[in-house]
Amino acid sequence: MGSDGGGRPRLERSRRAGRNAREEILDAAAELFTNNGYASTSTRRIADAVGIRQASLYHHFATKDDILDALLAGTIDEPLQLAAELLAESSPAPARLHTLVVGDVSHLCAGTWNLGVLYLLPELRVDRFAEFRSRREELRDRYRRLADAAIAECGGPPAAGDLPFRLVESVINIRSDDHWCPPDQAWTVAEGALRTLGYQGDFEVLRDRSAERLGLCRGRQSTR
Amino acid sequence: MGSDGGGRPRLERSRRAGRNAREEILDAAAELFTNNGYASTSTRRIADAVGIRQASLYHHFATKDDILDALLAGTIDEPLQLAAELLAESSPAPARLHTLVVGDVSHLCAGTWNLGVLYLLPELRVDRFAEFRSRREELRDRYRRLADAAIAECGGPPAAGDLPFRLVESVINIRSDDHWCPPDQAWTVAEGALRTLGYQGDFEVLRDRSAERLGLCRGRQSTR
Numbered sequence: 001m002g003s004d005g006g007g008r009p010r011l012e013r014s015r016r017a018g019r020n021a022r023e024e025i026l027d028a029a030a031e032l033f034t035n036n037g038y039a040s041t042s043t044r045r046i047a048d049a050v051g052i053r054q055a056s057l058y059h060h061f062a063t064k065d066d067i068l069d070a071l072l073a074g075t076i077d078e079p080l081q082l083a084a085e086l087l088a089e090s091s092p093a094p095a096r097l098h099t100l101v102v103g104d105v106s107h108l109c110a111g112t113w114n115l116g117v118l119y120l121l122p123e124l125r126v127d128r129f130a131e132f133r134s135r136r137e138e139l140r141d142r143y144r145r146l147a148d149a150a151i152a153e154c155g156g157p158p159a160a161g162d163l164p165f166r167l168v169e170s171v172i173n174i175r176s177d178d179h180w181c182p183p184d185q186a187w188t189v190a191e192g193a194l195r196t197l198g199y200q201g202d203f204e205v206l207r208d209r210s211a212e213r214l215g216l217c218r219g220r221q222s223t224r
Numbered sequence: 225m226g227s228d229g230g231g232r233p234r235l236e237r238s239r240r241a242g243r244n245a246r247e248e249i250l251d252a253a254a255e256l257f258t259n260n261g262y263a264s265t266s267t268r269r270i271a272d273a274v275g276i277r278q279a280s281l282y283h284h285f286a287t288k289d290d291i292l293d294a295l296l297a298g299t300i301d302e303p304l305q306l307a308a309e310l311l312a313e314s315s316p317a318p319a320r321l322h323t324l325v326v327g328d329v330s331h332l333c334a335g336t337w338n339l340g341v342l343y344l345l346p347e348l349r350v351d352r353f354a355e356f357r358s359r360r361e362e363l364r365d366r367y368r369r370l371a372d373a374a375i376a377e378c379g380g381p382p383a384a385g386d387l388p389f390r391l392v393e394s395v396i397n398i399r400s401d402d403h404w405c406p407p408d409q410a411w412t413v414a415e416g417a418l419r420t421l422g423y424q425g426d427f428e429v430l431r432d433r434s435a436e437r438l439g440l441c442r443g444r445q446s447t448r
Binding site: 034035036037038039040117119120121122123137140157159160162163166167169170172173174176177184187188189191192195196198200 | 258259260261262263264341343344345346347361364381383384386387390391393394396397398400401408411412413415416419420422424
């Protein structure tokens with residue numbers, strides 16, 4: 001623990017979560033960005049929170065925007081990959097969308113910091129974040145493709161194709177308002193998302209399938 | 225137009241939307257808070273954007289937080305009132321919830337600036353905004369009471385009671401991502417919200433009733 005990997009000795013022992021200096025910087029920045037605001041947080045303050053010199057921080061991230069970009073990427077890389085895998089499969093669309101929603105909500109609820117609140121920052125509108133915006137738009141599009149397929153299979157309302165993605169991201173607001181996510185939130189949202197598309201099949205079967213696929217404990221039955 | 229109502233002559237003619245100086249200050253602040261960020265916007269910059277002296281701005285709002293509080297109140301006063309009226313009525317809960325969702329989404333989409341993005345500001349966690357947080361929580365509770373009644377009437381999933389409120393606020397994210405709301409968004413969200421609660425009745429009837437109650441043009445039929 002005497003080095004942060006940047007070639008500089010630590011000012012003090014680590015006090016952050018993370019396996020190495022890069023992860024500790026990301027953890028400290030996530031806490032400060034979500035609790036104090038992005039504009040109000042300096043790289044100096046992040047370095048102080050990790051217990052390293054500012055010069056050591058710059059060894060890992062050249063700018064504060066680079067830290068934000070890495071944090072944002074961490075919120076969508078995993079669901080993007082899951083969505084790509086599910087789109088390549090051939091099982092019924094409602095089942096695949098259910099799995100995507102459960103996986104993504106679980107991911108959004110699992111992080112120590114509620115990073116999704118950063119999606120609405122005006123700072124993200126600049127070119128520096130064009131790649132992140134495009135990847136999040138790609139995730140939204142993958143949701144929509146699965147949702148549109150589910151609507152077609154269920155004879156549901158064609159206009160509803162964007163609602164599952166929106167319901168998933170609403171867990172960011174729940175975490176912000178309540179400071180936690182109920183343990184069954186992923187299952188509640190997945191069932192709600194399918195219902196918006198007109199799905200009226202057996203949710204028990206979907207829950208079993210998603211739990212097995214994702215290696216999760218199955219959510220409680222929420223239907224009567 | 226020669227006075228801002230604060231007893232000081234204007235530096236120049238108004239260039240903002242608003243019937244008086246107070247409304248012009250709110251409009252300028254809303255633009256700057258949503259486009260540049262709350263922390264990055266000074267009262268000096270707001271006064272400059274209105275074309276008044278900073279001292280005149282302080283005649284209307286003692287602090288920047290007071291401006292933010294007035295803007296936030298404007299996003300929920302109307303739906304809170306509508307929800308109170310609907311809760312006092314005795315028609316079926318799904319119909320009343322449909323009307324609340326259509327009215328609230330229309331209200332969130334109608335404002336010039338997407339003020340809902342400010343709900344996630346860490347600055348709102350301090351005591352100064354306790355009243356706003358409590359009023360927004362009251363709105364959420366009114367949604368939940370109508371939703372729970374609708375779930376009971378439909379035999380729907382008990383865990384879904386918070387989803388309509390969440391779907392409504394998701395139009396904030398749609399506006400942020402797409403820079404507009406589709407004209408049918410209120411009707412799409414209202415139908416989606418009812419479906420999450422297990423409602424499978426006639427959406428035509430609900431649309432007619434909500435359109436009449438709210439004095440709106442009825443949304444296009446989105447079901448097949």
